Amino acid sequence: MIRTILHSVDVFTILIFFITLLLAYIIWDNVVRVRTNIPGPTPWPVIGNLPSIIGTKNASETFLQMQKKYGDLVYLKFGKLPIVVVFGYKNVHQVLVDNGNKTKFRPRHLLHFLKTLFPKEAGVVFSNGQEWVDIRRFSMVALKDFGVGKQSIEEKIQDEVDFLMDLFSKQGKKPTDCSKMFPKATSNIISSIIFGSRFDFDNPDFNNLLGNIAIIFKYAAAFRLENCFPVLDKVNPFNKTKLVVEGRKKIQKYIASRIESARCSFDANNIRHFLDVYLEQEGKPDSKISDRTKSPYAESHRSLTRSYDNSSSCAKSHGSLTRSYHNSSLHVPNFTDLIPDRTIAQIFM
Incomplete structure (x- = not known):
């Protein structure tokens, strides 16, 4: 029966099906599953924003350029993992200290x-x-x-x-x-x-x-x-x-x-x-x-x-949110990893 079905469906139809499935996953993964209004570069399917980070010789400079473009909170995807880079002492203190009960997890x-x-x-x-x-x-x-x-x-x-x-x-x-x-x-x-x-x-x-x-x-x-x-x-x-x-x-x-x-x-x-x-x-x-x-x-x-x-x-x-965090008009969804700007050079060394 399976052979009959495969013979009746051409390769082009199968290709269209998988492309549609992939697009549906991308939309769900980036729009529906993670609801956030934090700006950031558009992630690639599956690999996220990894190419734009790994492909640079100076990751710190890349992140600083992102800060200039998107602001003090930048939303990224490392594979399927949501990441928010936090810039500035005030923001880092507010997220990791004032809300330490939410960010005490690795x-x-x-x-x-x-x-x-x-x-x-x-x-x-x-x-x-x-x-x-x-x-x-x-x-x-x-x-x-x-x-x-x-x-x-x-x-x-x-x-x-x-x-x-x-x-x-x-x-x-x-x-x-x-x-x-x-x-x-x-x-x-x-x-x-x-x-x-x-x-x-x-x-x-x-x-x-x-x-x-x-x-x-x-x-x-x-x-x-x-x-x-x-x-x-x-x-x-x-x-x-x-x-x-x-x-x-x-x-x-x-x-x-x-x-x-x-x-x-x-x-x-x-x-x-x-x-x-x-x-x-x-x-x-x-x-x-x-x-x-x-x-x-x-x-x-x-x-x-x-x-x-x-x-x-x-x-x-530390900095994995166990509960969502609101900062004025910005919303950081739960289970998002937070990276303070001062650790960027060490993380990507």
């Missing part, structure tokens, strides 16, 4: 990758929604107890400066590459808060840890075609997701060992570092952490990744 174009990287729990940088709010609150309170944001942290900074000065003096008049020294010094300040001690610059564990973190942030860019089209994760031979996952597992293994080491010498009356705070919290019967002892990395990694906040702003961006 952009949807990141969720596929984050689920691949962190199938269970994601820590303070990569977590989502209310979990992110709770973890961030706990981490910030604990870190402040160890001097973060206070004058007392200057002692740790000064100690690391002394180590740097000694290292420079040993170099004499030889040319010195500082590109790796300063990041290591900064990381040591963080390590002294989290682990209670610093690392020697040539410590293999330290270098492996920093190397794996660098891999994660190198290949975990906020903008990846795989985020818009998840199927590419399986078919793209140049996909770097496996490298990122392997790096995450190595960090997990190392920090889990440090937690177990801290557990052996833990004294609730002598809290020495951030891991002790975690162990103290873990021991409380009403603690949420006590239910997660099978995943020690998830909890400790929250503090570690939190410390690399400045280098991961693109990866940790």
Whole structure:
């Protein structure tokens, strides 16, 4: 019967049918499904506005041109995902701070990758929604107890400066590459808060840890075609997701060992570092952490990744609307990802 039908319908009719179906989908996808009056360039079918972004050498300049043409809110499509780029401090503050209860969730174009990287729990940088709010609150309170944001942290900074000065003096008049020294010094300040001690610059564990973190942030860019089209994760031979996952597992293994080491010498009356705070919290019967002892990395990694906040702003961006947002005469539909203008250069680097 099917063969009879196919023989009775010519190729031209089938072609017209599929073209009509495609046009109907485009109209539904761009007019009916997403109702918004925010201006922006016309998207292509299926791929959206990706060609106009990917095909430019300077994405920041492209977005600035869009701002001049369309205003401080620009509506785009990355594949099938609706995106609104927000320009200007006032608008960013209004959308992400004043309406923070609506925008505390991760952009949807990141969720596929984050689920691949962190199938269970994601820590303070990569977590989502209310979990992110709770973890961030706990981490910030604990870190402040160890001097973060206070004058007392200057002692740790000064100690690391002394180590740097000694290292420079040993170099004499030889040319010195500082590109790796300063990041290591900064990381040591963080390590002294989290682990209670610093690392020697040539410590293999330290270098492996920093190397794996660098891999994660190198290949975990906020903008990846795989985020818009998840199927590419399986078919793209140049996909770097496996490298990122392997790096995450190595960090997990190392920090889990440090937690177990801290557990052996833990004294609730002598809290020495951030891991002790975690162990103290873990021991409380009403603690949420006590239910997660099978995943020690998830909890400790929250503090570690939190410390690399400045280098991961693109990866940790929030701004997926759970409810629609109205700004004077403009309407941002729900489940739209928001991108502040200051993160554009990092997202498309």
